[in-house]
Amino acid sequence: MNVLKSTKKSNFLSYLKKKRQMYILLIPGILHYLIFRYIPMGGIIVAFKDYDIYKGILKSPWIGMENFTAFISSPDFWMLIKNTVLLGTYTLLFTFPAPIIFAILLNELRFKRYKKLVQTVSIFPAMISMVVICSMAVDMLSPNKGIINAVIKFFGGNPIYFMAEPKWFRTIYVITEAWAVFGFNAIIYLSALTNVDTSLYDAASIDGCGRVKKIIHVTIPGILPMICTMFILNIGNIFKIGPDKVILLYNPITYPVADIFGSFVYRKGLVESDYSYAAAAGLFESVVAFVFVITANKLSKHFAENSLW
Amino acid sequence: MKKKIDTFDVVNIILLFFVLMIVIFPIIYVVLCSLSKTGSVSFSLSNYNLDSYINILSSSKVPRAFKNSVIYTLTGTFLGLFLVTITAYPLADKQLKGRNFLLRMIAFTMFFNGGLIPIFLLINSLGFMDSIWAIIVPWAVPAYELMLLRNYFESIPSEMHEAAEMDGASEYHILFKIYIPMALPMLCTLALFFARGQWNSYLVPLMYLSSAKRFPLQVILQEMLIQDTAKSTGDALVGASIATESLKNATIVISMIPLVLMYPLFQKYFISGIYVGAVKG
Numbered sequence: 001m002n003v004l005k006s007t008k009k010s011n012f013l014s015y016l017k018k019k020r021q022m023y024i025l026l027i028p029g030i031l032h033y034l035i036f037r038y039i040p041m042g043g044i045i046v047a048f049k050d051y052d053i054y055k056g057i058l059k060s061p062w063i064g065m066e067n068f069t070a071f072i073s074s075p076d077f078w079m080l081i082k083n084t085v086l087l088g089t090y091t092l093l094f095t096f097p098a099p100i101i102f103a104i105l106l107n108e109l110r111f112k113r114y115k116k117l118v119q120t121v122s123i124f125p126a127m128i129s130m131v132v133i134c135s136m137a138v139d140m141l142s143p144n145k146g147i148i149n150a151v152i153k154f155f156g157g158n159p160i161y162f163m164a165e166p167k168w169f170r171t172i173y174v175i176t177e178a179w180a181v182f183g184f185n186a187i188i189y190l191s192a193l194t195n196v197d198t199s200l201y202d203a204a205s206i207d208g209c210g211r212v213k214k215i216i217h218v219t220i221p222g223i224l225p226m227i228c229t230m231f232i233l234n235i236g237n238i239f240k241i242g243p244d245k246v247i248l249l250y251n252p253i254t255y256p257v258a259d260i261f262g263s264f265v266y267r268k269g270l271v272e273s274d275y276s277y278a279a280a281a282g283l284f285e286s287v288v289a290f291v292f293v294i295t296a297n298k299l300s301k302h303f304a305e306n307s308l309w
Numbered sequence: 310m311k312k313k314i315d316t317f318d319v320v321n322i323i324l325l326f327f328v329l330m331i332v333i334f335p336i337i338y339v340v341l342c343s344l345s346k347t348g349s350v351s352f353s354l355s356n357y358n359l360d361s362y363i364n365i366l367s368s369s370k371v372p373r374a375f376k377n378s379v380i381y382t383l384t385g386t387f388l389g390l391f392l393v394t395i396t397a398y399p400l401a402d403k404q405l406k407g408r409n410f411l412l413r414m415i416a417f418t419m420f421f422n423g424g425l426i427p428i429f430l431l432i433n434s435l436g437f438m439d440s441i442w443a444i445i446v447p448w449a450v451p452a453y454e455l456m457l458l459r460n461y462f463e464s465i466p467s468e469m470h471e472a473a474e475m476d477g478a479s480e481y482h483i484l485f486k487i488y489i490p491m492a493l494p495m496l497c498t499l500a501l502f503f504a505r506g507q508w509n510s511y512l513v514p515l516m517y518l519s520s521a522k523r524f525p526l527q528v529i530l531q532e533m534l535i536q537d538t539a540k541s542t543g544d545a546l547v548g549a550s551i552a553t554e555s556l557k558n559a560t561i562v563i564s565m566i567p568l569v570l571m572y573p574l575f576q577k578y579f580i581s582g583i584y585v586g587a588v589k590g
Contacts, residue, residue, distance in 0.1 A: 029396025043427030
């Protein structure tokens with residue numbers, strides 16, 4: 001028994017020695033994950049404490065679920081759920097079909113150079129920063145100098161204070177988002193389109209299908225599995241909507257429709273320094289987002305199996 | 310299937326022309342605004358001059374921010390590439406004990422994280438605040454990029470590795486002399502992802518940097534944007550010698566110059582990178 005154990009041990013040691021270099025290479029990366037991803041997960045306990053900067057996380061007093069009950073019973077809570085889900089859903093509904101339609105149109109284009117030009121230009125917004133995109137939007141929508149209001153005034157209308165009217169916030173958010181990502185997101189569909197069986201098109205021509213009918217009966221079914229997978233994965237991200245762009249576009253007047261979990265946590269925590277309360281809101285968001293993503297992944301696995309027959 | 314232009318083609322060409330215009334228009338608008346004296350676009354040529362650029366380049370704020378952005382981007386990109394490469398390589402070794410556990414540990418962070426506050430408090434307690442450390446080190450090994458590269462390494466035939474091992478090459482040697490040269494297209498894609506992310510990031514520097522002399526361009530732009538938004542919500546209408554919009558848009562144009570210069574590379578490697586990602590998905 002002892003002999004067996006010692007050979008096992010020496011086997012393990014010789015294995016370690018053989019693979020030593022591999023494990024050495026892993027050290028910085030794994031340390032990085034432990035320190036910057038797993039320690040913060042442990043740091044979530046701050047949500048159950050009354051955080052005091054001078055005492056640090058560990059020495060601050062425990063207060064149990066107090067932050068959570070305060071958060072969930074506050075009027076902010078339902079507003080945040082509503083805003084986050086609505087903004088995520090609108091973004092999905094409008095930014096999801098755009099790249100598909102664009103990819104199909106581009107795929108149908110028969111002039112190589114024009115096609116190349118359109119694709120080249122369409123990817124450019126993906127490189128521009130969110131700050132710049134939002135800044136462009138604010139400029140164009142400006143009530144006194146922006147071009148949109150210049151057009152409205154030209155036709156005799158009154159200038160609209162787009163950034164100051166809550167009803168415009170989601171529209172502005174979704175349009176700028178769609179502008180930024182449609183060309184980049186189309187790449188994946190364009191690659192899927194190259195895999196559609198060309199003999200199906202010939203067969204459809206023989207059956208007397210026109211171009212539009214071919215798109216409906218050959219092209220779209222050909223990329224449908226990809227569309228479904230992407231759609232399900234995107235549903236998973238509805239709750240994961242980031243605070244970056246909201247923080248750039250919102251202001252106190254539009255908070256009631258614009259504030260989402262991400263921006264709320266940022267403002268409560270980093271601007272108002274209410275760390276424990278913000279961490280509780282953040283943990284709630286992380287958990288719900290996790291459930292969304294995991295469910296979507298399960299669905300996509302299930303669905304992909306069904307769709308690949 | 311010889312070319313015969315039908316109605317569909319005509320409609321398609323026009324539709325895509327609209328798409329083209331929708332993308333290009335805001336960019337042209339920014340350039341025109343940056344050159345305009347009043348901060349708005351007009352048709353008279355006398356409305357345009359280079360004052361805003363001269364003003365910006367002669368002050369220290371924007372050139373310094375530009376320099377900071379370059380430093381952060383280069384450091385972030387090289388550190389990220391290095392760390393992702395040395396971590397992805399052992400993880401691509403299917404025989405490595407503990408590999409599955411480590412992969413799961415890394416993948417889990419893509420689905421769940423501690424949130425903004427715990428990592429903020431951690432970075433604060435590490436003493437990284439208001440330094441380049443805070444905006445680069447905690448984000449240097451992103452899981453998605455790591456997995457992309459690991460997949461790429463796995464697709465390299467293991468015979469290459471075995472043959473080199475027979476010749477007595479060390480793992481370091483195999484990685485740097487065989488694997489890295491073979492994965493060069495993928496590494497270029499990752500480099501561009503990193504560079505784009507770092508150049509464009511504003512929230513992280515905004516959160517972790519406090520002295521103005523360390524701000525990157527995006528934070529300067531964000532400040533200008535906030536001022537503008539305040540104006541267009543009707544809070545303040547201040548007159549200045551050069552319209553703030555012109556200054557802001559000139560700064561935007563300057564911030565986009567490196568992107569335009571790198572664009573041919575972006576276009577090439579973005580597309581190939583997405584293809585690789587798609588195959589994996």
